[in-house]
Amino acid sequence: xxxxxxxxxxxxxxxxxxxxxxxxxxxAGGKMTARERIAALLDDGSFHEYDLFVEHNCKDFGxxxxxxxxxxxxxxxxxxxxxxxxxxxQDFTVAGGSLGLMHARKITKVMDHAxxxxxxxxGINDSGGARIQEGVNSxxxxxxxxxxxxxxxxxxxxxxxxxxxxxxxxxxxxxxxxFVFVVDNISKMFITGPEVVKTVLGEEISxxxxxxxxxxxxxxxNAHFFANxxxxxxxxxxxxxxxxxxxxxxxAAIIEQKKPKHSYKIEELLPKDSKIPFDVRDIVRSxxxxxxxxxxxxxFAPNAITGFxxxxxxxxxxxxxxALVLAGVLDIDASDKIARFxxxxxxxxxxxxxxxDIPGYLPGSDQEHAGVIRHGAKVLYAYSxxxxxxxxxxxxxxxGGGYIAMCSHHLRADFVxxxxxxxxxxxxxxxxxxxxxxxxxxxxxxxxxxxxxKVKEYTDKFANxxxxxxxxxxxxxxxxxxxxxxxxxxLQMTRNKEELRPARKHGxxxx
Numbered sequence: 001x002x003x004x005x006x007x008x009x010x011x012x013x014x015x016x017x018x019x020x021x022x023x024x025x026x027x028a029g030g031k032m033t034a035r036e037r038i039a040a041l042l043d044d045g046s047f048h049e050y051d052l053f054v055e056h057n058c059k060d061f062g063x064x065x066x067x068x069x070x071x072x073x074x075x076x077x078x079x080x081x082x083x084x085x086x087x088x089x090q091d092f093t094v095a096g097g098s099l100g101l102m103h104a105r106k107i108t109k110v111m112d113h114a115x116x117x118x119x120x121x122x123g124i125n126d127s128g129g130a131r132i133q134e135g136v137n138s139x140x141x142x143x144x145x146x147x148x149x150x151x152x153x154x155x156x157x158x159x160x161x162x163x164x165x166x167x168x169x170x171x172x173x174x175x176x177x178x179f180v181f182v183v184d185n186i187s188k189m190f191i192t193g194p195e196v197v198k199t200v201l202g203e204e205i206s207x208x209x210x211x212x213x214x215x216x217x218x219x220x221x222n223a224h225f226f227a228n229x230x231x232x233x234x235x236x237x238x239x240x241x242x243x244x245x246x247x248x249x250x251x252a253a254i255i256e257q258k259k260p261k262h263s264y265k266i267e268e269l270l271p272k273d274s275k276i277p278f279d280v281r282d283i284v285r286s287x288x289x290x291x292x293x294x295x296x297x298x299x300f301a302p303n304a305i306t307g308f309x310x311x312x313x314x315x316x317x318x319x320x321x322x323a324l325v326l327a328g329v330l331d332i333d334a335s336d337k338i339a340r341f342x343x344x345x346x347x348x349x350x351x352x353x354x355x356x357d358i359p360g361y362l363p364g365s366d367q368e369h370a371g372v373i374r375h376g377a378k379v380l381y382a383y384s385x386x387x388x389x390x391x392x393x394x395x396x397x398x399x400g401g402g403y404i405a406m407c408s409h410h411l412r413a414d415f416v417x418x419x420x421x422x423x424x425x426x427x428x429x430x431x432x433x434x435x436x437x438x439x440x441x442x443x444x445x446x447x448x449x450x451x452x453x454k455v456k457e458y459t460d461k462f463a464n465x466x467x468x469x470x471x472x473x474x475x476x477x478x479x480x481x482x483x484x485x486x487x488x489x490x491l492q493m494t495r496n497k498e499e500l501r502p503a504r505k506h507g508x509x510x511x
Contacts, residue, residue, distance in 0.1 A: 014052050014069045018093030026093050031164060031186060032230050034074050034089040037124055041234040042078035042087070049076040051106045058100060061133040068094050071103045072127075075110040077119075080241045086114035089124035092164055096128030099170065103131070104141025111148040118247035120157040122237065125174060126164030142169050149176035154347035156247045159237060162187040162213075162223070163230060175222065178344055179240065179296070182213035182223040183233050189216050189223075218299040221333060226299055239294055243308040243315045244348060251349045252315035258290040260484070267480045270421060274396055277323040280305055280355055283395065284318055287311065287353075287484050293318070296341060301333035306341040311353070312488045317345035320355035321406065323396075330402055331362040332375040339378035346386035351491055354413075356394040358402035359428065376405065377510040383411040385507065389494035391487050394418040394465065394474070399427050409473050414497065415490040417483070418465035418474045429459040 017023060017033065026033055032040065038047050056063065056071050072094040077086045088107050090097035107123070114121040130138040152158055153176065160174035161181045165188045174180045174189070182189070190211030197203050197210065209215065217226035225240075227233035245252045264286035271278055285291035288309030295307035303325040307318055319338055321328030330338075345352050361367075361376055383390070383405070390413045392406065403424055407413045418424070425432065434441070437454040444450035461467075468474045478486050 011052065017069050017091045018095075022093035031092070031126070033093065034091040034124065034126065037163065037230065037234075038074060038076075038078070038087060038089050040231060041122070041237060042080060042085070043082065046078035047076055047087075048078065049074060050110065051075055054102050054106055056100050056102050056131075056134075058131070058134045058137075060135075063133050066095075070094070071100065071106065072097050073099075073103050073106050075106045077110070077113070080238055083119075083241065083246060084117070085120045085122055085241065086110045086117075087122045087124070090127045090164075092126045092128070095131065097126050097164070098128050098131035099138055099141055100131040100134040101137040101141050104138070104144055108144050108148050111145070111152060114156050115148070115152050118156060118249050120159060120241060120244065120246065121152065122159045122161065123173070123177070124161045124163055125166045125170065126162075127170060128165060129168045129170050139169070142173070145173050146176060149173055153178075154248060157241075157244050157348065159240070161233065161237065162189055162216075163233075164188070167191070167193055167211075171222075179225065180216070180223045181225045181227065181233050181237060182216050183227045183230055184213045186230070187213040187216065187223075214299075217297075221297065221300040221337065224297050236294075240308070243294060243310075245350075248348055254313045255310070257310070257313035260286050260288060261291040264291055266483060270395065270419075270480065274421065274423070277327065279324055280320040280322050280328075280357065280395075283355055284309060284320065287487065288316075288318075289313065297337050301331070301337045303328055303331065304334035304338050306337060308350075311484065311491060314491060315350055316491070317341060317350045317352050318355070319352065319407075321358040321402075323357050326362065327359050328357050328397075329359055329362040330376060330379065330405060331367055332370055332372050335372070335375040335379050339382040342379075342382040342386055346382075346388050349388060351389035351391070351494065352386065352407065353487060354390070354392045354407040356392060356398050356403070356406045357396040358399065358406055359397050360400040360402040374510050376401070379405045380411065381507070381509050383407045383413075385509075387497075387499040387501070389491060389497055390414050391490045391494075392416045393483055393487065394422040394424065396421050396423060397428070398422060398424045409475075412499075414494050415475050415486075416473065417476050417478050417486050418469065419480055419483075420465065420477060422465040422474075422477075423459075423463040424465055424468040424474070425458075425462045429455045429463045432462070433458045 023033055052070055054071050056068055073090050075088040088110055111121055158177035159179050160177045171189050188207050188211050194205050194210055216223040225236045266286035269282050284293050293307055293309045303322050305320045305322050309318055390407050392413045409416050433454040441447050441450045465474055465477050469477055
């Protein structure tokens with residue numbers, strides 16, 4: 001009986017983390033404790049903890065006299081929406097959540113468990129970084145985590161949640177995962193902090209401006225979801241997990257289908273003037289079940305949209321050109337955003353629906369010098385490599401290389417549909433007419449009037465979907481209100497799709 005009493009006493013002490021004073025300080029800073037975070041994210045009462053009694057083995061710098069509860073990280077498993085997940089949460093109240101060898105071994109152990117059992121792994125990062133007293137052992141710990149991140153890639157969904165500092169080498173684990181969540185005024189990510197930046201470059205910058213949540217979500221593109229509070233962040237994670245399969249061994253669950261909301265009338269969403277922009281997210285919401293669309297990287301490269309929805313209860317990944325921003329062109333950031341999302345969906349058996357309205361790649365010396373050729377090629381590679389069902393709908397413009405890149409038949413889309421408003425051509429009518437009919441326009445008595453006539457001539461002959469349809473590059477020209485039915489049928493037809501590829505170890509993507 002005494003041993004049982006001793007057990008509960010030890011468990012209670014370990015569960016207090018850094019103690020009441022440290023826990024109060026954590027909360028005073030507007031942050032939840034590690035255990036509160038796990039409880040808030042997982043289903044009530046579902047969490048089961050492992051390795052609570054693990055202790056560090058460092059003897060130097062007085063560490064042999066220090067007890068670190070759970071060695072600064074809580075690990076275990078539980079459920080989200082009834083589905084099992086593995087999880088770990090660094091405890092900033094214990095030695096600043098610093099990572100030592102045993103701390104890392106707890107994390108890699110639960111990661112190994114997730115890979116073996118085929119379930120998502122969620123990591124909550126809140127750490128001051130490597131435990132300096134442990135020297136190279138702490139670096140070894142990070143290396144083992146990075147290796148597991150790579151092994152798990154494309155096998156189980158990996159989710160990183162930044163709820164405090166995440167600096168130095170620690171940032172590379174989130175960078176290797178599939179989705180990164182950040183919270184305003186709480187999340188901080190950077191390789192080198194403001195003091196180092198000032199020392200090396202003489203630049204003064206705050207932690208928030210250097211690596212705060214908005215910077216990571218909007219400018220750097222390292223974060224995929226931005227929230228204003230921890231509870232909002234946890235709700236985003238729960239929503240995301242609901243769209244995903246447990247692993248690459250299966251597909252996302254098919255749930256009861258719902259019709260899109262009546263407020264989204266697809267036949268009324270496209271402006272009559274093709275030069276007037278519109279919000280492609282309204283098109284998405286007019287197609288997906290219950291008009292529910294979870295956008296990924298909403299703040300980054302907004303000239304492209306990526307995200308998850310359902311059609312007839314089945315999860316689909318959606319990619320679209322956003323005419324509201326830069327007319328929906330592909331640039332370096334949008335190319336990276338689309339390519340990464342496409343590869344994730346392909347890894348986890350999620351069909352792809354692509355909505356096209358693209359004038360091409362963004363011109364300019366800044367884009368060329370920054371490598372738009374290399375980055376733009378990522379989109380071509382990702383779509384060509386993807387073997388999941390691929391359905392494309394051309395809404396309006398599909399010009400030049402942009403037409404090819406946005407999952408055309410030439411990159412092995414399974415079905416390509418086009419609205420009557422689609423314009424599929426090498427370039428826009430104005431530019432094409434100026435080149436093809438340059439001599440006639442210059443020789444005309446009224447060049448402006450001649451230019452208008454030639455633009456109309458080119459438009460009537462080429463800037464429509466029928467030339468491509470006559471060549472079989474478009475499978476069907478459809479009315480907007482037919483789109484959901486055509487896409488749903490295409491998804492049904494491709495559900496058991498199999499595609500053979502040449503044997504190889506792996507391709508060499510244009511990273």
